[in-house]
Amino acid sequence: MSQEKVQRALAVMETLGRRDAEALIALADPEVEWHSFFAVGQEGGVYRGHEGTRQYLSDLRDAWETVRAEIDDALAVGDVAVLVGHIHYRGQQSRIETETAAGWNLKFRGEKLLRFRAFREPERALEAVGA
Secondary structure: OHHHHHHHHHHHHHHHHHOOHHHHHHHEEEEEEEEOOOOOOOOOOEEEHHHHHHHHHHHHHHHEEEEEEEEEEEEEEOOEEEEEEEEEEEEOOOOOEEEEEEEEEEEEEOOEEEEEEEEOOHHHHHHOOOO
């Protein structure tokens, strides 16, 4: 079961990298929440539901020409997949390209993504699940 959660999380990250809204919605619960530090959102970086998923991707497209996650390690803790790695990104206007360390928690309800939470410090993704 743990490996299945990790595989689902990796599929979400890959789909997010492609910015494929409909494929991402197919992977997400109708009550999905996206907690991002890359897009502002209407509630301080939180996007809710399938319409929020579309808005999240739109906001990412508006701000970033490129956003790609590189996963270094992954594990499952209960219904949460914890991923750590780096984000490579290039600004839409500035064209400046850089990378930063990051961590992610992806919580699932059944087979669907319920909550996506990004962290600027990978350790915080582990701390959030008590690892």
